Amino acid sequence: MIRHVRFLGSPKPGEGRIWVIAGPFLWFMIFFVIPFVVVAKISLSTAAVSIPPYVPLVGWGEDGTLNIALHFGNYHFLLTDPEYVIAYLSSLRNAAVTSLVTLLIGYPVAYAIATTKETLRGPLLMLVIMPFWTSFLIRVYAWIGILKPNGLINNFLMSLGLINHPLDILNNQFSVYVGMVYAYLPFMILPLYSCLEKMDHSLLEAANDLGARPIRAFVSITLPLSLPGIIAGSLLVFIPAVGEYIIPTLLGGADTLTIGTVLWNEFFGNRDWPVASTVAVALIVLLVGPLMLLQHFQSKGERS
Amino acid sequence: MIAALTRGRLFLRLMMGLAMVFLYAPILSIIIYSFNESQLVTVWSRFSTKWYVALLHDEQILHAAKISIEVAVLSASGSLVVGTLSGYILSRFKRFRLRALFSGMVMAPLVMPEIIMGISLLLLFVGMEQVFGWPQRDVQTIVIAHITFSTAFVAVVVQSRLAGIDVSVEEAAMDLGASPGEVFFLITLPLMVPALVSGWLLAFSLSLDDLVITAFVSGPGSTTLPLVIFSKVRLGLNPEINALATVVILAVGLVSGIAAFKTAFKVLTPGKAIAQEGQDKCVSPA
Amino acid sequence: MIADEPAGSSSANPSQAEPNGKGRECIPEMLTISQDGYQPWTDAGIEPQLRIENIVKSFDGFNAVDNVSLDIYRGEFFSLLGGSGCGKTTLLRMLAGFLTPDSGSLSMDGLDLVPLPPYERPLNMMFQSYALFPHMTVENNIAFGLRRDGVPKDEVAERVSKVLDLVQLSEFASRKPSQLSGGQRQRVALARSLVKRPSVLLLDEPLSALDKKLREATQYELVNIQQQVGITFIMVTHDQEEAMTMSTRIAVMDKGKIVQVGSPAEIYEYPQNRFVATFIGSVNLFEGPLVENQTDHAAIESDEWGGKIQVGRAIGYSLGHNTTLGIRPEKVRIAKIHDPMALANRAVGRMKDIAYLGNSLVYHVALQSGKVLKITSPNLGSTSDRQFVRDEEVHVGWAPNACVVVEP
Secondary structure (H helix, E strand, O other): OHHHOOOOOOOOOOOOHHHHHHHHHHHHHHHHHHHHHHHHHHOOOOEOOOOOOEOOOEEEOOOOOEEEOOOOHHHHHHHHOHHHHHHHHHHHHHHHHHHHHHHHHHHHHHHHHHHOOHHHHHHHHHHHHHHHHOOHHHHHHHHHHHHOOOOHHHHHHHHHOOOOOOOOOOOOHHHHHHHHHHHHHHHHHHHHHHHHHHOOHHHHHHHHHOOOOHHHHHHHHHHHHOHHHHHHHHHHHHHHHHOOOHHHHHHOOOOOOOHHHHHHHHHHHOOOHHHHHHHHHHHHHHHHHHHHHHHHHHHHHHHO | OHHHHHHHHHHHHHHHHHHHHHHHHHHHHHHHHOOEOOOOOOOOOOEOOHHHHHHHOOHHHHHHHHHHHHHHHHHHHHHHHHHHHHHHHHHHOOOOOOHHHHHHHHHHHHOOOHHHHHHHHHHHHHHHHHHHOOOOOOHHHHHHHHHHHHHHHHHHHHHHHHHOOOHHHHHHHHHOOOOHHHHHHHHHHHHHHHHHHHHHHHHHHHHHHOOHHHHHHOOOOOOOHHHHHHHHHOOOOOHHHHHHHHHHHHHHHHHHHHHHHHHHHHHHOHHHHHHHHHHOOOOOOO | OOOOOOOOOOOOOHHHOOOOOOOOOOOOOOOOOOOOOOOHHHOOOOOOOEEEEEEEEEEOOEEEEEEEEEEEOOOOEEEEEOOOOOOHHHHHHHHHOOOOOOEEEEEEOOEEOOOOOHHHOOEEEEOOOOOOOOOOOHHHHHHHHHHHOOOOHHHHHHHHHHHHHHOOOHHHOOOOHHHOOHHHHHHHHHHHHHOOOOOEEEEEOOOOOOOHHHHHHHHHHHHHHHHHHOOEEEEEEOOHHHHHHHOOEEEEEEOOEEEEEEOHHHHHHOOOEHHHHHHOOOOEEEEEEEEEEOOOOEEEEEOOOOEEEEEOOOOOOOOOOEEEEEEOHHHOEEEOOOOOOOOOEEEEEEEEEEEEOOOEEEEEEEOOOOOEEEEEEEOOOOOHHHOOOOOOEEEEEEOHHHOEEEEO
């Protein structure tokens, strides 16, 4: 029966491949690439009270001429309005701090898992991945209960008598960092682990044998060899963290400005789709570099 | 040197323990406090299941849950198809024009901020609706959006499984007279089953969990569970949400986690299973 | 006095080989088990079964297979022998259909193979890794190819059980590949590729995954099976001993080209050039101008040897031509005292090194020129006239017909 399934069955191997590739290729062209073009297009428009709420770029004049109105004002606005500049800078800072802290926590964890007994590695790795299977939103929400003035941490510390007044650890920069590090930690541990696990441990033994102290062997052997994992992990955390919306909204204070919250407010609050599109385009431009770097490292890892 | 080594190991163990506490404490706290009777979520009064009862009578949540599950099943199945094809293409077709573009398009949603995918897909849908009169913003637009971002995850799982399957097994089948279609359906697909199961479950839970993209592309009649939860938690802690969260954690987290445990373990360590297979008892009666 | 009866250092142990030396009595050390006087390539009236003509295949500008032509005859056990990267596997994969040649033609019994995809070619391949389907039982692995051809159920069952008998795996029919030993898997792979009765079977390093002991036993088993089923076997191997033991003919490949084709004895006794001479076994080489050339003998003048080297036949060069002679280590005789048999080529040297290999001994003797001569000799037991010590003066020599002209 399956004999007749010959979608690949052209005389020369390879000729049928184009049809296999075509399906997913078209899907991503239509639903991933073209949308960016649409966003770029709308970012050059202005808001209007209409459905949809923006002025069409291309229109027909009353005398039948074709009018194309490109409006670059949104970009100018973005670069000069301090609110946006602050939002971009604080998003970049959040993402950078998150990458650094997840690296500092994730590296020892990944290293510990990679060097433990082989039978323990799988279960430990699963423990790291498991939270990823449960709801992101709920996991972030859980931190409200832990950090708020009469939350678990403050209640615990006050009951021990260590503090008299609740610590102010929710709705500020600190709680945003905690939430971001918490949510993105698995993204750092996994690439680090897969890099460290592949490493030949006889190299370390050789280094020790040649007289290197463990710290020295780590710095001169393990660390450089795990650099691809460090870079991949950092990018996997940094890129989505720049555009993070849920964490700053739930755990940040009223003054927390990030690209995510600004875009969301322009879009849903002000219904200014062109400005929201401009914010999105600027974010994409910001992430092109890191994205290409990641792609470069991933294709390199694929080849080796 | 020995002392330094053990001190190093101690440090590693400690870090691992702390990281585990860090990862699981919030989840556990939610589960525990969902059984707290008090309206003040974080102040324990006594054990009660009243929030679960309230949950069962909350029409809004039940309705949203139904929509969420419908979306998750459809989009997991859709991303299984697109993701399996994409993973197969990326791992078996090493050279074709636009390969770099293709792998970039498949993998970028893994890291692309959701807010960008959300706004761009919405603007696409709006534009398409203006031009073609389709699609209306409802379950179908959410499903399309979810397929687009969770395909990457399925593709990664499939790709890593395929990397563990010796290409010569497929070549052998072809050599024995199987057409490429037969090779795929009789050899490759059966060998990929574990990856397909965990890929589907992963896509399912990603879809069930997505808030940001859904917020952009959903219509008035298609409010999913995360949208409801988000609108409630923005107003602060809510014991009913704790109960709901517990149900979600147990249902999605544990059930799919356990179902995927074995397969995910295998997928993550593809080389090992092969190596073990290759090296077992080499005593031959030849 | 003289350690005679030289044994080939590179051939199989003669005691293991089947004694069937039709027309090969002059080369007792080269027992090739599949050779039974079947030499179709010497008969112009026989059409080759497989014709490989001017095949070129390049990867990124590098010619992996460079203008290769070969004729292979029905019933042969043909080996492609060479080091890694010599193009032997590329050639085999082009025959199987996994690679398309850039130019040239492949035909089998008049059928043009090039346009056919692997699944429509009437030849089968046994993979180096065996490539058994891990999710199928042994039985289903073997039946896979027959089912693809739409063979009726009863016939499938019958042919599977027959071939399982042939490879002695009947009681393992319902096991999965992971429950088999390496040797058993190898035989499943063989059975699976034989069951379709291809006219030609391609074998990609069929024995490389087995350990040494098992490999030796399997060499004979594979040849026996080939003779039972009468299918042409084309084997790729990097192991010269394996190729010598099993093949009717060997094609030695280097850098994408075929450097010599011939029976194992031809290749060993008459290597056409330096590469073949050094790749198959080891050899002592001497260079010098041709100083004598008669119908029944010739000689070169070699400084390294310290005089004339006599050759027992005419050489196809003119006088004065710089000629290279090769002499196999086992053909050099060594003695403590002057050779009473008065070999035409003889010299005195100093023992430099002695290696004890169990079944044989390897001596390194420094000639007066400083050139080190390698000599092997079978271990005939330790008697005083064979116990050499280092730095001892020894007499070495060989018969004029023992050496061969080697092209550079």
